[in-house]
Structures are given as structure tokens and as C-alpha cells.
Amino acid sequence: MSADRLVSGSRVAVVGGGIAGAGLAASLLFNGRARGISLDVRVYSQGEPDSVPPPVVLTPECRSRLAALGCRVPLDWRVHELRGVEVLSQGRRELLPAPPGGLWVVDSWPHGPGGMAVVREALSTAATAQGAQFISRRVDRVENQPPSPDAPAAVRGSGSLVVRAQGSGERFHAVALAAGAGTSLGENFFPGFQPAPSVAAVHARVRQSASRLTLAPLARLWISPLPTIDGLFLLPSAHSVYVLAFGPAVTPADLCQALMMAARDGLLEEGFELSCLETTRLPFGPGRTLVAPGQIAVGAAALGHPLQIGLSETLATCSRAAVGLLDGGLSPASLERRYIRHGLSEMLEDSAAGARSIAWLRRAGRRAPEAFLAARKRGAVGGVYSGGVLGLASPTPLALLASARWAGMREVVGSWLRTTVEPVPTAMPTLEPDLYYVVDDDADAREAMTQLLESTGATVVAFADELALFCAVARRPPTAILLDVVLHWVDGLRLCEGLKKHPLTRNTRVIVMSGLNRPHVQQGALDAGAEAFLPKPVEPQRLMQALLGETPEAPRSAPLRPAVGPLDLESDRYAS
Template identity: 75%
Template sequence: MNGSKLASGSRVAIVGGGIAGAGLAASLLFNGRARGCALDVRVYESGEPDSIAPPALLTPECRSRLAALGCRVPPEWRAHELRGVEILSQGNREVLPSTPGGLWVVDAWPQGQGGLALVREVLAGAATAQGARFVPRHVERVENQPSAPDAPAAVRKSGPLVVRAQGSGERFHAVALATGAGPSMGDAFFPGFKPAPTIAAVQARLRHASPRLSVAPLARLWLSPMASVDGLLLLPGAHSVYALAFGAAVTPADLCQVLMMAARDGLVEEGFELAALETTRLPYGPGRTLVAPGQLAVGAAAFGHPLQLGLSETLASCSRAAVALLDAGLEGPALERRYVREGLHEMLEDSAAGARSISWLRRAGRRAPQAFLAARTRGTSGGMGGGGVLGLSSPTPLSLLNAARWAGIRETMASWVRTAVEPLPATIPSLEPDLYYIVDDDPDQREAMTQLLESTGARVVAFADELALFCAVARRPPTAILLDVVLHWVDGLRLCEGLKQHPLTRDTRVLVMSGLNRPHVRQRALDAGAEAFLPKPVEPERLLRQLLGHVPTSTQVSPSGRSAESDGVSDETGRYAS
């Protein structure tokens, strides 16, 4: 140490081995060497990585920053290039084009790693080549414990910060937090630490039967597809689609339902397979207390918002953290001034604006896509630290906030005098008589009901997986749907409600079946728009009477294993039968 500044031999710990951790290690060693300061950098790869490694969206600035840190950008990373981003909201859509060579989707899933893992590997390789050491240990806390005057010289020279990791403790002169937007260390990093707030999200990978996707080279952002989802991002790769839904109360079932709606509306290919799904967290604004003596937070732990898709801001925070630690010293006030007020100020403002714009885009409704276009004309490219939203050079988060706020106000005022009329699709397929859909994860129940209906001359399509139902109903409207309550991905009652809320499917007859024969379940089914509630095992006479208005005398097959003639019917409507 040289007073309160890092000097050759100083020890720096980085908690988190992802993009931000590897990027900060590479930036510290690169900038330190340029100043004649050889640092001892150790990266703690804490926590378990996400089971779904998302793709990476590389902008020209991302690629420049990677090259500046000594990373070789493989030419094959350009294999999938996006033409732009399509914004959708309440039937309106606009495309924001990217500049030529602008947006690269880096991804090798499912044959190989996800894009973020690939970029992290390249960054970690560059950091390791410069002397960084990666340690596979989980960090529990960081303690500020200055060494006693009578401590051994080796201890006094090792720094005042103690990193506790799986029972061991090592001393460092500086510690950086780069754990992303997941569960933060809070006060275990330093007392009063306030990282970036987060919002719930669900991510998934969609796989198709075709060897290569035939989708257009466009990313899509669908705003407010349903009440609990603020936005759905669809990012196509060469062999899969990455889906991300975010919202304060979003659940895996919400993402599944929105994906079915997306398939129905042609936003994703039919017949997709949900290959992987998990919950996660996204940064939702700026952190408030990001530094302490010798300590700071970088990347998503410090700031961010859901519309920030590229890596430019994360890599920029790594560079500014490295410069602040080397130039401003380790004293709290100096680090606050150099790193936060001078280094991150613009990016923190962008994060706040990006998070706030999402709520205004919800209010803007059908005007939201036009708000993006208006913001593009008002705001130029972003500052030195970041750029525009969605990986584009523009609009900037601040210009988007202003445009979204104005669009939200106009839409609110227009709604006061406008009668709400939902636009109908240009073409609505005609209902196919005698076509029935059965959705039930029990193969025996599916087979029995299929035989029962086919014995009357009906055509039956049975689904073991409910994900394809929305798409099928939109293209081949059936006479009726027999829908089980307990399904794999989506609650059957929510599925019924979703069918009844869309113009293409709202007139489709839905009969809900369940072994949970309780009054509150029956009432929920009727409130969701079901024509009837049928307790399981379903009585054949009741089912046929509900569907056909009569019971064919030749029918002998019964889902419950009994003949139709032996089954009694206590209530022809099936609504309140016990």
C-alpha cells in the first residue's frame, strides 16, 4: 500500500465470477499494469450459476470493450445477427432497426453453452492470462478488521478487509461485489450497503423440432401481455428462443400462458418445446449506497433495468471501478466521488429512468410502440458509459421515459372519452363442428374420453401438454374444450380465463374437469368462464348431455370404466352436481 492507494502487491478480492467479476478482474490488472502497479487479484466464484445460461447480446460498444480488455472476439460469434427489435402492445407494433453489424446474438445452446457463459469464459481467460486467480468458494461476509499494531508484519501488510468464505478468512486491501441482481449480501458486504432493487422474472428456453429456426432476425418485446407481466422478451438464436417475462408478481405459470398466447399470435413457431424454465431476478433501478472504504459494487448489483439488454453498462462499470480504486484511493469519500458521482452518475440516472419508463409504458397501452419511435427522434445515442435501451444506440432511457410518460398521459385522457372496443383480428377461423379438444395429463382419462366422444362420431384431439392449446384453438376452433384443472405448467382455471379473454377464443365452449370436487373450485371455474364444472371421474351421460344436449343410445364407453347406461345424472347442467 502507498498511503490509502493501491500499490504493487496490493490484494483485491472480487465476490462473484460472472461477467462483472471477470470483467473487473481483467480491467483492474490491465489498468494496474498501465500504471506500473502489479496487483494480486482473487475472484470468488460464489453461488450456483443459473441452470439456464441466457444468450449474450453484443453491441459494437460491447465488442470494443472486450477487445480493449485483451479478449479475442471469435468471428463465429457473428453467426446470428439481429435486424432490429419489434415492440408490441395491444395489437400495435413498431420495429426499431439496428445499425448494420450492430446486434450479435451469441449462443451455442443446446449443443453448447449459453452466450453469457461464453463471454464470461473469454473474459475469465483474459483475466487469468494477466494473473487473476479464480477460487470456487462461496463468500458469507466481508469484515473490516484493521490489524493490531503488534500483529505480524505479513498480517499488517495484507489489508484491513477480511473475506469469510466457507470457514476460511483472508485479508485484502479492497473488495468488490459483482454477484449480479440475485440475492445480495446486504449488510454482510458492509453496514448500510443498499444494492440495486430487483424485480421478479422468469426465463425459459424454447426448442423447436426444426434444426434451425425459421423466425425473422428480430428480437421482440411484448409489453403488458397480461396483468401480471410487464413485458415479455423473445430473443431468437440459431437453434432456440430465449424467453424472459418480468413483473412484480410474475410466476412460471404466467410465462407459460404468455408463451401460448405468443404462439397463438404467431410470435413464436408452433409446436415449441419448453426445454428449461426457472425464476430469476432483474435489477430495477440504481443502488443507493454502493461504496465504503475500500469496497464497491459493480454491474447488476449496483444498477440496471429490464430493458438493458447489452453488456455495455456492466463492462463500463468494471472499467470505472478499476480506475476509481487505482486513482482515487481507498478512502470512503474519495471513492464515492470518483466512482459514484463522477463515474456512475449517468448510468445510475439511466437505470432510474429505465425502471420508471416501464410503468409508464404499461399506462401508454397501444401507444407504447409509438413512444419508442418518438423517443428515438428526441434522444441521440447514450453517453460514454452506456447507450440506448434494448441494446440499441437509441432511444436512451431518459428520452424513452419522457416519451412514455407523455404517451401514458395521452392514453389515460383518451380513455376517459373513448368507449373501449377491442379490435378483432383480420381473419377469424370458422368453428369446426364435431371437433373436440381434451387437455389432461392423465393418459387413462384422455384415452377414455377420446373413445367416448369418438363413439358418437366426433373428431378428438387430445393434449398431454397444455402449451400447444392456445395455438391449436386459434387455428382450428373446436366445438368445445375439455380442460383439466391440474396441469403441468399452467393452472387450468387460469388457462380457461385466458381463452375467454381473447377475441379468437372467447366464444369457444370450455368444460372444466377436476377431482377436486369442492364448491370453491366449481365457483372459480364458472367465474373463469367455464360452461360447466364436471367432477372426476367424469360421468359419461353428464358429459354427453352437456356437449350434445342428449345421450346417444349406442354409447357404451365410460371414462370411469362403467357403461354409459349405468351412470346416473343428478344435474343436467353439471354446474352444481356433487
């Protein structure tokens, strides 16, 4: 058994049983067999199943790479096909057509698994057919411990790397990390390991009553819909829309508010339902130290950026890692040369350019969609193996970075020379008199407020879930909105501020209510644009004064904490 090369009988561990892990296992066995080398490949499939099952977009290149790994690409994966990707920013939009061959959306959720699970299973089946073994254990660390000279021959020939997984330990000649972005192993993979940096993200599934894909088969990228969101993806499938928001400070509440804005602007259908939501991490550039003696990182742990759609880059790292391990040997110098410099150099450059372009697209503002078109006209800027962004053949990340930088500088200079004039929609909906919206997650408070307003002859629409509010206000502007501070998904003050910032909803009167009658809460409501603040329990006389536009009289006795049980709970919730 050679100490610095993989030969027949060598044992290889792959940490991570996702698409990158299964793809690397299949590529190792396929390329090894082509060289006359029979390997023992074990895949440690770790982690919990996805709470939000993502779909998969298969580009023509993705499908070719899957077929080359022995993964059968069935024709029913083509059931849902995108016409292109629409880029939006500050009221402007541009359509980037799909490449020849189309963008296939693989997904069967909610009636079956998400597309990522479907492709992962197909790749795992292909890898298993070639001899890979999948082990359901979580890896804790990888140790470099050469066997002692007096160890049995079987131990001396089983490799120097020990994979510790839930109390057990096995020896291997090589170990690959394919555990995704933001991997928790860190230096437990090897000392000095520096994977791809990552950025915070939140993703969710939105269910709709009708198929948006049938009506408009477009994926959408919304550049900076909120200050905390760098980009928002809307990817339609048969019965749902997958949404992904990324940015250094993005939170679940930010994603929910962006969804309400998308519904208001017609990007989502009215009456959508948020089915599942969780935080995640996305790769945001190239890793710096990816190899060690017999150790290598692939997939999102090695490189990537949020503007990648599809699996091409992940599958490319798998094939290049397999070739690097088989042809380059196991020493760090040979792996660095064969895998990093010769295999990943252009992909690492693309990842860096893709991550840097996001900041410039934010600066470009309304010019961001035009930057994508300008980058397409520049042609292929990059190496022979450079891929495009958003699942397209072009623009390449380097071309997009150049165009986004130019658009960003023009926008910054132009903002010094002009007065911002916000576009107003051509068709403004008519205000409906005596229509009031009540938004409160407390059923008793909501019912009481509804009965009070209906007793005056008004029409009342009550919302237990605030997600549909933006859409309703944009289509049927009410006389006023009575808005609770503590809601399920989004803080009521942020919701008020969002309503006041858009030309379709800025003139809608908002009255904020809260069980916490504190000066900072009152001031926060007024700063957010509310016409009045009413402490709970709401006095009918003060409410009617606020609805009529009169200054409400100070309450005769405004306790700082209401004595009623449910409102006490709300005060505690807000204070916490």
C-alpha cells in the same frame, strides 16, 4: 504499503466470477499495469451453474469494451445477427432497426453452453492471462478488521478487509462485489450497503422444430401481455428461443400462459417445447450506497433496468470501478467522488429512468410501441456517455421516459373519452364440427375421455401438455374443449379465462372438469367463462348434455371425494 491507495503488491478480491467479476479483474490488471502497478487479484467464483443458460446480445459497444479488456471477439460469434427489436402491445407493433454493426446473438445451446457462459469464459481467460486467480468458493461475508499493531509484518501489510469464504479467511486491501442482482450478501458486504433494487423475473428456454431466427431474426419485447407481467422478451438463437418475463408478481405459470399466447399470435412456432425454466431477479434502478472503505459494487449489483440488452453497462461499471480504485484511493469519500459522482452519475440516472419508464409503458398500452419511435426522434437525451435501451444507440432511457410518460397520459385521458373496441382478426379460422380437444395430464383419464368421444364419431385431439393448446385453438377451433383444472404448468381456470379473453378463442366452448367437486371450484370455472363444470369421475350422460348445450342434470350421487385412487391424488393436489 500505502494504507489508502492501491500500490504494487496490493491484494484485491472480487466476489463473483460472472461476466462482471471477470471483467473487473481484467480491467484492474490492465489499468494497473498501465500505471506501473502490479496487483494480486483473486476472483471468488461462487454459485451454481445456470439452470437456464442465457444467451448474450453483443452490441457494437459491447464488442469494443470486450476487446479493450483483452477479450478476443471471434468472428463465429457473428453467426446469428438480429435485424432489430420489435415492440408489441395490445395488437400494435413497431420495429426498431438494429444499429450499424448489428446485434450479435452469442449462443450454442442446446449443443453447447449458453452465450453468457461463452463470454464469461472468454473474459475469464483474458483475466487469467493477465494474472488473475479464480477461486471456487462461496463468500459468506466481508469483515473490516485492521490488523493489530503487534501482528507480524506480513499480516500488517496484507490489508484490513477479511473475506470469509466457506470457513476460510483471507486479507485484502480492496474488495469488489460483482455477484449480480438480488445479491444475498446484503449487509454482509458492508453495514449500510444498499445495492440496486431488483424485480422478480422468470426465464426459460423454448425449443422449436425449425429456426425462428432464419425466418425472422428479430428480438421481441411484448409490453404487459398479462396483468402480472410488465414485459416479455423473446430472443431467438439458432435452435431455441430464450424467453424472459419480469414483473413484481410474475410466476412460472404466468410465463407459461404468456408463451401459449405468443404461440397463438404467431410469435412462436406451433409445437414448441419448454426445455427448462427457473425464477431469477433483474436489477430495477440504481443502488443507493455502493462504496465503503476499500469496498465497491459493480455490475447488476450496482445499477440496471430490464430494458437493457447486452453487456455495455456492466462492462462500463467494471472499467470505471477499476479507475476509481486505482486513482481515487480507498477512502469512502474518494471512492464516492471518483467512482459514483464522476464515473456512474449518468449511468445511475439512466437506470432510474429506465426502471420508471416501465410503469409508464404499461399505462401507455397500445401507444407503447409508438413511444419508442417518438423517443428515437427526440435524439440523444442524457449525458455524453448515456447508452440506449434494447441494445440500440437510441432511444436513451431519459428520452424513453419522457415519451412513455406522455403516451401514458394520453392513453389514460383517451380511455375516459372512448368506448373500447377490441380489434378482431381479419381472418377468423372456421370452426371444425365434431372436433374436440381434451386437456388432462392424467393419462388414464385422457384415454377414457378420448374413447368415449370417439365412440360417437367425433374427432379428438388429446393434450398431455397444455402449452400447445392456445396455438391449436387459434388455428383449428374445435367444437369444445374439455379442460382439467389441475395441469402441469398452468392452472386450468386461468387457462380457461385466457381463452375467453381473446377474439380468436373467446367463442370456443370450454367444459371444465375436476376431481374436487366443491362450490368454490364450480363457481371459479363459471367465473372464468366455462360453459359447464363436470365433477370427476365424469358421467357420460352429463358430458353429452354439456356438449349439446343442455343443462346437465344433477348427479344422482355426487361424492365430495371420489374413491378412485388417481382421482384422490388429483383432489389432494388441487387442495394443496
